[in-house]
Amino acid sequence: MNVSDDFRNAKADFDRNGFTVLKGFISPQETATIHENLTRYVNDIVPELTPAEVLYEDKDDPETMFRLEAMQKHDAYFRGLFLDARFVDLASHFLDDDIVPRGVELFGKARRIGNETPPHQDGYYFMLEPPTAMTFWIALDRADEENGCIRYINGSHARGLRPHAMSEVLGFSQGIVDFGPDDLALEEAAVVDPGDVIAHHCMVVHRTDANRSDKLRRALGFVYFGQHASVNREAAEEYRKKLFAKWENQGKI
Numbered sequence: 001m002n003v004s005d006d007f008r009n010a011k012a013d014f015d016r017n018g019f020t021v022l023k024g025f026i027s028p029q030e031t032a033t034i035h036e037n038l039t040r041y042v043n044d045i046v047p048e049l050t051p052a053e054v055l056y057e058d059k060d061d062p063e064t065m066f067r068l069e070a071m072q073k074h075d076a077y078f079r080g081l082f083l084d085a086r087f088v089d090l091a092s093h094f095l096d097d098d099i100v101p102r103g104v105e106l107f108g109k110a111r112r113i114g115n116e117t118p119p120h121q122d123g124y125y126f127m128l129e130p131p132t133a134m135t136f137w138i139a140l141d142r143a144d145e146e147n148g149c150i151r152y153i154n155g156s157h158a159r160g161l162r163p164h165a166m167s168e169v170l171g172f173s174q175g176i177v178d179f180g181p182d183d184l185a186l187e188e189a190a191v192v193d194p195g196d197v198i199a200h201h202c203m204v205v206h207r208t209d210a211n212r213s214d215k216l217r218r219a220l221g222f223v224y225f226g227q228h229a230s231v232n233r234e235a236a237e238e239y240r241k242k243l244f245a246k247w248e249n250q251g252k253i
């Protein structure tokens with residue numbers, strides 16, 4: 001596949017807005033296969049995971065699971081999909097760099113009690129210099145205004161890193177402190193169907209509403225770093241330790 005030709009418009013969108021939606025990027029058959037593998041993963045692998053790798057809105061209710069971390073480490077199917085040239089080559093095209101694959105997460109929103117995602121920039125968590133990274137957000141269910149689709153602040157990736165502070169939302173520890181009407185005026189809801197893939201830059205501001213509907217909202221997040229970006233590993237590890245200690249103290253994990 002000549003990535004540059006097929007995705008020229010998508011790349012222009014990505015560069016201008018900080019995100020782009022690739023409609024029907026994954027076929028219905030492959031989307032069904034991803035669902036089958038997710039069910040297998042939940043049944044066979046989740047019981048073996050550490051508390052940091054699987055998060056629940058209510059840890060006594062398995063139905064409320066909303067996050068799986070580092071799925072590529074535990075399972076060959078998800079690792080294979082994550083390293084597939086379709087994604088790696090496209091990430092390289094979008095970031096104008098060679099790629100270091102970073103990780104696979106499940107982003108779920110449980111029916112009725114799925115929490116909002118506070119406005120944030122992934123780049124704040126990634127601690128990269130320069131902030132060259134992106135996510136493919138692969139919709140496994142329809143995501144719309146009712147069940148917490150992602151909302152992007154158009155063009156915000158080009159306006160630098162915003163101040164963040166600790167949020168109380170489990171799984172999303174940071175929120176932008178000065179998010180306001182100027183942001184909301186530029187906000188766009190990315191309504192997607194299963195098999196659609198959103199590509200977003202790590203500096204674009206995004207958030208979701210809570211899921212108060214009866215509909216599940218699940219997506220896989222594939223994260224890729226640019227090869228020329230370096231991580232401040234010490235700061236990142238120190239931060240991760242503090243965060244998990246805090247959640248443990250609060251009885252959340």
Ligand SMILES: O=C(O)CCC(=O)C(=O)O
Pocket residue numbers: 107108117122135137150206208219221
């Ligand atoms: O799915 C969500 O609620 C948020 C996902 C997100 O913040 C991300 O993919 O960077």
